[in-house]
Amino acid sequence: MRLDKYLCESSDLTRSLARSALARGEITVNGEVVKRGTFVVREGDQVQWDGETLEIIGLRYIMLNKPAGYECSLKNSQHLPVMDLLDVDKRDRLHTVGRLDVDTTGLILITDDGQWTHRIISPRHRCDKVYLATLAEPLSEDAEERFAAGILLEGEDKVTLPAVLERVEERLARLTIQEGKYHQVRRMFAALGNHVTALHRERIGPVALDDDLQLGESRYLTPAEVSALAQADDTPA
Incomplete structure (x- = not known):
């Protein structure tokens, strides 16, 4: 990799700032000052900027316990972006794996x-998403059967994929879906004449939200979790 690109990939330097740092003699490779951005950095080389060793960040995989009031979209919004909750370098390179709406809490990856993200959210691979929904009214007696048969959402011409509904309490239900339509969980309960007053995502595929993470906290996924999510539901629908 070219040295100027290495500097941008491993620090907050822009391309122009990297050129300036090189020209000032602030960059060393294996202890020797290098001023050429075209210099090729090879595996095992030690690159330093003013004595601080730089390393390529590499790919990152994070789970966040999203609080209400934060927006997953990168577009301008009146709400704070979830990325503001992360204390990591190069946040502008990161994206959420799917979205949770502003009022929904819980697991966001x-x-x-990008390839890992596509593997999880692609509709060809029916990856489970598990939500805990607090409801305004008690569940209807036939709710399980109606969710299992698929729900016709307002404005749609096809029913949803079969979903699994588990009654937790009279007004509390755990729902497993394999799609990610706009406000899908809320719209599914609305189609049954009910209203979701609180929604929390507990799990994506085989990976559950870490119980030790408080709202707003995050941690890196383990290699096993990253691999499990990439391989979940490996047979396309």
């Missing part, structure tokens, strides 16, 4: 690996 964040990464800079």
